[in-house]
Amino acid sequence: MNIFVCMKQVPDTEASLSIKDGTGINEGNIKWIMNPYDEFAVEEALKLKEKNPGSTVTVISLGPDRVDSTLRTALAMGVDKAVHVQSSEPLDDLMTAAALAGAIRKTGEPGIIFMGKQAIDNDSYQVHIRLAEELKVGVATNVTAFQFANNQVTVEREIDEGAKEVIELALPCIVAATKGLNTPRYASVMGIMKAKKIEIQKLSLADCGVASVTNQVTVTKYTIPPEKPQGKVITAEPAQAVKELVRLLREEAKVL
Amino acid sequence: MSKIGIYIELKNNQLKKSNREMLTLARRSSAEIHAVVFADDVFPYLNDLAGIHTLIQVPDQNRPYEPDRYAETLAAIIRDRQLDAFLAAHSAQGKDLLPRVAAKLKSPLITDCIDLDPLAGRAVKPIYAGKIWGEYQVHGDRKLYTVRPNVIQVVEAGGAHPQVVKVEAAVVEIRTRISGVKRPDFQKIDLTEAQIIVSGGRAIKAKENFVILDDLAKVLSAGVGASRAAVDAGFASSDMQVGQTGKVVNPKLYIACGISGAIQHFVGMKTSKVIVAINKDPEAPIFKKADYGIVGDLFIVVPLLKEELQKQQ
Numbered sequence: 001m002n003i004f005v006c007m008k009q010v011p012d013t014e015a016s017l018s019i020k021d022g023t024g025i026n027e028g029n030i031k032w033i034m035n036p037y038d039e040f041a042v043e044e045a046l047k048l049k050e051k052n053p054g055s056t057v058t059v060i061s062l063g064p065d066r067v068d069s070t071l072r073t074a075l076a077m078g079v080d081k082a083v084h085v086q087s088s089e090p091l092d093d094l095m096t097a098a099a100l101a102g103a104i105r106k107t108g109e110p111g112i113i114f115m116g117k118q119a120i121d122n123d124s125y126q127v128h129i130r131l132a133e134e135l136k137v138g139v140a141t142n143v144t145a146f147q148f149a150n151n152q153v154t155v156e157r158e159i160d161e162g163a164k165e166v167i168e169l170a171l172p173c174i175v176a177a178t179k180g181l182n183t184p185r186y187a188s189v190m191g192i193m194k195a196k197k198i199e200i201q202k203l204s205l206a207d208c209g210v211a212s213v214t215n216q217v218t219v220t221k222y223t224i225p226p227e228k229p230q231g232k233v234i235t236a237e238p239a240q241a242v243k244e245l246v247r248l249l250r251e252e253a254k255v256l
Numbered sequence: 257m258s259k260i261g262i263y264i265e266l267k268n269n270q271l272k273k274s275n276r277e278m279l280t281l282a283r284r285s286s287a288e289i290h291a292v293v294f295a296d297d298v299f300p301y302l303n304d305l306a307g308i309h310t311l312i313q314v315p316d317q318n319r320p321y322e323p324d325r326y327a328e329t330l331a332a333i334i335r336d337r338q339l340d341a342f343l344a345a346h347s348a349q350g351k352d353l354l355p356r357v358a359a360k361l362k363s364p365l366i367t368d369c370i371d372l373d374p375l376a377g378r379a380v381k382p383i384y385a386g387k388i389w390g391e392y393q394v395h396g397d398r399k400l401y402t403v404r405p406n407v408i409q410v411v412e413a414g415g416a417h418p419q420v421v422k423v424e425a426a427v428v429e430i431r432t433r434i435s436g437v438k439r440p441d442f443q444k445i446d447l448t449e450a451q452i453i454v455s456g457g458r459a460i461k462a463k464e465n466f467v468i469l470d471d472l473a474k475v476l477s478a479g480v481g482a483s484r485a486a487v488d489a490g491f492a493s494s495d496m497q498v499g500q501t502g503k504v505v506n507p508k509l510y511i512a513c514g515i516s517g518a519i520q521h522f523v524g525m526k527t528s529k530v531i532v533a534i535n536k537d538p539e540a541p542i543f544k545k546a547d548y549g550i551v552g553d554l555f556i557v558v559p560l561l562k563e564e565l566q567k568q569q
Contacts, residue, residue, distance in 0.1 A: 011384065013385070013500045013501065013519075013520050014518075014519060014520065016387070016519070017384055017387050017388060019388065025384075025388070036501045037501070092364070093355075093365070094358075094359075094362060094364070097359075120384070120385060120500055120501065121383060121384055122383050122390075123367070123368060123381075123382070123383060123385070123504075124367055125351050125355065125367050125368075126355035126358065126359075126365060126367060129352075129355035129356050129359055130355060130358070130359040132359070132431075133356070133359035133360060134359075136431075137431060138324075138431030138432040138433075139431075139432060140432055141351075141352050142348070142352070144494070144495075154435075156438065157352075158348070158495055159348040159349070159437075160347070160348045160446035160448070160449075161439075161440075161443050161444045161445065161446050162439070162440035162443065162444035162495060163437055163438065163439045163440065163443075164437065164438045165434050165436070165437050165438075166434070166435050166436040166437070166438060167432060167433065167434050167435065168433045168435050169431070169432060169433070170431070173431070173432075178494075179487075179494040179497060179501055179502065180493070180494035180495065215395075216363070216364035216394065216395050216396050217364045217365075217366060217392055217393070217394055217395070218392065218393050218395070219390055219391070219392060219393075220378075220391045220392060220393050221390075221391040222383075222388050222389070222390055222391070223388070223389050223391070224387075224388060224389075225382070225386065225387075225388070225389050228526070228531075228545060228547070230544065231531070231543075231545075231546045231547040231548055231549060232547070232548055232549070233538075233543055233548075233549040233550075233551060234548065234549065234550050235551070238550070238552050238553075238556050238557050238560055239560055241550045241552065241557070242550070242557060242560040242561045242564045243564060245532065245548055245550060245561065246561070246564050246565060246568065248548055249509065249530065249532070249548070253509075253529075253530045253547065253548075255452075255508045255509040255529060255530045256476075256509070256565075
């Protein structure tokens, strides 16, 4: 089976960000990482390959040249092939899905495509669903359990109040992972060495069938949200402090 | 006249609070409001929806949510009735559904909006886990949005009952089949829409100790959350995680117990109206971000807080 992972490179979760030219971020000091939800996608793809010998795992990422380093991370974890869709300008979700669909079609007939449920930069939660529509396949989002048997995928999707939907999908399909699905492996030293020798395939947007970029959604401005003013620390014996806290919550904050 | 559509999400056959928030938002413009509800009987909702133009009823024989059927039906309604904008809550269901509708229509969608002018196509959403607010412009005839719950202050408005129009659910090829729903032994309060959340961090030390927070939460009718440190240490399940790789929440009261306040966690709860921190370490960063803080051992302070609240009830 051709197993795919669509992956995005994002700033480290600990990064402190500043705004550049009103509509972008300063990239100078940023450490770039694999989108944490995509790590679950890579791990699940590798587990599936281990159970289905002869399968190939291909990771695809769209973005500027810096995404190569994160594609190498995926290769070091054990992914077989990496495809870089080159785009230096930002694409909206519809354009991104169209480009990814083009890259997948060019690479091979997909079986299962794993992705994260959202990328932690734009937190958009829609590329996987738009990709499914482009490819006319089923998609389950927010997945915490995955099973593949008798050519059918069964997943659990976390909804609210601790409940989970059980979802069945025929192949090909897209599975969008969230935390709880698995524990991503670390790259081994041997994996890192091996990854260095693998050539990353380069595709242009035109190669993926995207002739020109017309975004339906554009950024007009980035702002840093206002900071909360420093609050009150109640200094008293615990019993007294708790009394005072409850009074403040009732009378001052009026939230009780 | 412009038209704004709203997806009405029901829970236990009642309108969710997020629906009232979206109605409030839509009423700020002079557009006709068209609400869509999948229900066999809409009579119970007519008072809630008083003052809107049309209620579009999709009789659905009590069938549960199914993404393909719902998405195709909504896409057809938006297309046929020429709705200029369409809103749904950024809830577990709304964020699964609206991207599917947008994909079918090839229309733009901005998710998780905290402010917007639906007709003008201007929206603000937190990005990079809320470290930055992005302002966006949507281009296109049909503009779709999901709206973060608990952000918009509900303003009730009266008026006449809407006209009710029936639309049949679309018959579609089901690619994503929901075969069942697993419910936990006891129902948890949904964190993304909770009014009060009690959250525990690494200092809780063990899974069993969460019972202290559960007890406080019971008194407050609160949801129970956790920091990534607590989840990664195995003290809490991953669906409880608040933060950049967990849930983004904005209750009116967030009580952080034994949480140091790493940026990873803070970005997931910083829009809470009031943040309370309980932590042994006076230097913990959480105190810089909390509205009220108590420096003390959570194992002493939390039970006292529970007693105090019980006393006053």
